[in-house]
Amino acid sequence: MIRFNNISKSFSGIEILKDISFVFEKGKTNLIIGKSGSGKSVLTKCIVGLLEPDIGDVYYDDIKFSNLKSKDKKSVRKQIGMLFQGSALFDSLTVEENVAFPLRMFTKMSEEEVIERVNFCLNRVNILNKNSLYPSEISGGMQKRVAIARAISMKPKYLFCDEPNSGLDPVTAIVIDELIQELTKEYQMTTIVITHDMNSVLEIGENILFIDGGVKKWEGNKEEILDVKVKELYDFVYVSKFLQKINN
Amino acid sequence: MIKNLGKYMFMLYHIFFKPEKFSVYWRRFLDEVIQLGVKSLFIVSLMSAFMGAVLVIQTATAIESAWIPDYTVGFTIKQSMLLEFCPTIISLILAGKVGSNIASELGTMRVTEQIDALEVMGVNSIGYLVGPKILAALFIFPIVIMYSMFFGFFGGGLVCYSTEIIPVEQYILGIRSFSEDNFVFIRYALTKTIVFAFIITSISSFYGYYLKGGALEVGKASTNAVVYSSIFILFANYILTQLMLI
Numbered sequence: 001m002i003r004f005n006n007i008s009k010s011f012s013g014i015e016i017l018k019d020i021s022f023v024f025e026k027g028k029t030n031l032i033i034g035k036s037g038s039g040k041s042v043l044t045k046c047i048v049g050l051l052e053p054d055i056g057d058v059y060y061d062d063i064k065f066s067n068l069k070s071k072d073k074k075s076v077r078k079q080i081g082m083l084f085q086g087s088a089l090f091d092s093l094t095v096e097e098n099v100a101f102p103l104r105m106f107t108k109m110s111e112e113e114v115i116e117r118v119n120f121c122l123n124r125v126n127i128l129n130k131n132s133l134y135p136s137e138i139s140g141g142m143q144k145r146v147a148i149a150r151a152i153s154m155k156p157k158y159l160f161c162d163e164p165n166s167g168l169d170p171v172t173a174i175v176i177d178e179l180i181q182e183l184t185k186e187y188q189m190t191t192i193v194i195t196h197d198m199n200s201v202l203e204i205g206e207n208i209l210f211i212d213g214g215v216k217k218w219e220g221n222k223e224e225i226l227d228v229k230v231k232e233l234y235d236f237v238y239v240s241k242f243l244q245k246i247n248n
Numbered sequence: 249m250i251k252n253l254g255k256y257m258f259m260l261y262h263i264f265f266k267p268e269k270f271s272v273y274w275r276r277f278l279d280e281v282i283q284l285g286v287k288s289l290f291i292v293s294l295m296s297a298f299m300g301a302v303l304v305i306q307t308a309t310a311i312e313s314a315w316i317p318d319y320t321v322g323f324t325i326k327q328s329m330l331l332e333f334c335p336t337i338i339s340l341i342l343a344g345k346v347g348s349n350i351a352s353e354l355g356t357m358r359v360t361e362q363i364d365a366l367e368v369m370g371v372n373s374i375g376y377l378v379g380p381k382i383l384a385a386l387f388i389f390p391i392v393i394m395y396s397m398f399f400g401f402f403g404g405g406l407v408c409y410s411t412e413i414i415p416v417e418q419y420i421l422g423i424r425s426f427s428e429d430n431f432v433f434i435r436y437a438l439t440k441t442i443v444f445a446f447i448i449t450s451i452s453s454f455y456g457y458y459l460k461g462g463a464l465e466v467g468k469a470s471t472n473a474v475v476y477s478s479i480f481i482l483f484a485n486y487i488l489t490q491l492m493l494i
Contacts (some may be wrong), residue, residue: 048368077370088365091356102369105268161366 001026001188002158007056008045009039016042016213017053021030027188029181033195034178035236039214040194041162044213047192048080049073058157063231079153081189083161086090087143089135089150095122096131106154121149125179145179152183159184159191165200177203198237200227210236256454262374263382264284276380283389284381284449290394291345292338296396299333300325304404308413318414322404322422327433331493333478335437336394339444343477347452350381351473354456360462362447363457373457378453382446382465389445390438397437436492441490444481451477 002024009017018037018096024030032040045051047058049065058065060076064194068076081206089098099118107119107154122131125145135143144164151159165173181204184191201208205222220228230232267273307324354377357363366373402422406418452473459469 045364049369050364074370077368081366082365082368084361084365088361090362090365091360102311103369105272105369151401 001061002047003059004047005057007043007052007053008044009042009046009053015214016197020211020216022209022219024190024192025207026190027184029184029191029193029204030207031193031205032211034211035196040211044162044194046161048082051247067127071205078154079157081156081159083151083164085163085166087147089143089147094132094134095146099153102154104155113185117153121153125149126219140167141142141165144176155187156187159189161193163195164193165195170199173199174203181206255458259374259378259454259457260367260450262372263379265372265375268371269373273380277320277384280380280384281388284385284390288342288345288392292392292396293399294398295338295341296334300329300400300403301407303328304407310341313441318418319413319425322419323425325404328431329397330437334393334396335440338393339481340478341440343448344474347448347473347477349472350449350452351456351470352466355459355469356454358459359462364365367479378457381453381470382449385441385445385449390441393437393441439487440488445482446478448477451480
């Protein structure tokens with residue numbers, strides 16, 4: 001479980017996040033949704049500690065993350081897996097080396113154990129026989145899956161996915177969504193997905209936070225979102241005239 | 249300016265944090281030795297050989313006189329190559345080659361969130377990315393410069409042999425003459441090289457690591473890295489020369 005209270009963040013006097021509180025539940029795919037520029041990525045960076053919130057606290061289970069010293073923050077971070085929008089695989093490393101990276105860096109596993117774990121993770125995300133290829137030699141969808149494999153290689157308690165579907169075709173996007181949901185159940189992780197893709201919202205949104213202009217406007221789940229009365233969220237969900245017509 | 253200086257000092261401070269795993273950092277160090285040093289050997293040997301060759305021709309034609317012995321050319325080449333051409337000019341060339349490479353590599357890693365990925369994993373990204381580069385350069389650049397000295401003398405010798413502008417024996421005699429000062433000169437050259445290695449890698453890493461923006465800024469960071477590294481090399485060259493040779 002991840003909980004954050006009254007998070008506010010400004011850049012050069014412009015308030016990006018205003019007093020946001022929420023709880024991400026364990027074993028569920030928690031979604032942060034909102035328009036581009038609504039503050040989703042800034043909120044995520046505040047939660048994982050890449051940015052310091054001006055006000056507010058972040059808790060990982062019962063640990064107050066915002067107050068931890070740098071060394072203690074690192075030990076929490078070792079339990080975090082993160083899938084970045086552009087995959088963020090290391091260009092100079094092969095697929096296998098990318099997935100093995102956290103294992104080699106933080107564990108005392110033997111080389112055989114590392115390779116065994118890498119192959120298990122790659123098989124789990126359906127990447128076969130690509131171990132020796134570099135990220136630039138595989139497709140965008142495969143890069144996302146390798147990034148997921150790297151994220152789960154350390155069996156994390158918390159998984160963050162920043163727009164996992166961006167740049168992917170709808171079919172591959174659904175495959176990635178399903179994979180994230182399966183892994184969440186399998187490892188009982190607290191998964192946070194940042195997205196503005198309504199397909200993802202309706203597919204995997206078990207616990208949803210909607211923010212607009214840096215303010216929390218709504219929370220709920222995928223069943224409730226279709227009957228929403230909040231104007232900003234309604235406009236977000238029923239963005240096409242076709243959908244508006246069907247809903248009316 | 250002061251903010252940048254603070255960030256630069258912050259970066260240097262984080263390099264000396266204890267590595268998460270020594271064996272991973274050691275492998276990074278060896279990779280960087282190859283990337284920064286070994287892969288620069290071809291351009292360095294080419295530049296040095298041509299510098300030595302041109303210097304021989306220029307010096308021999310400039311001091312053509314019955315009163316000045318031929319070995320003076322060899323001696324002049326030795327002094328020029330040891331004191332200035334190899335440590336300073338080659339370092340300026342390395343600032344262009346290695347500096348832009350480091351800034352664009354780290355800048356691209358910043359833009360594509362690879363540095364964020366390291367931080368989220370709990371890796372000290374400065375220590376992991378910048379530290380091995382600086383240490384590798386401190387280790388390999390003096391070797392590269394000694395290699396450059398050899399090729400500089402070799403290029404000069406080749407010109408003597410092929411054009412007979414002065415006899416090769418006289419050229420070698422000039423290089424070997426007044427050898428009691430050689431140790432001082434080489435120590436001076438290598439000290440300069442170590443300082444320049446630090447300047448090139450730390451300044452270029454700074455511009456790459458703290459990059460903000462996109463692809464356009466990667467190009468700007470690369471240019472800034474080369475420009476500022478070169479300026480600081482020239483400045484340090486003057487200070488070190490005054491401290492060590494006067």
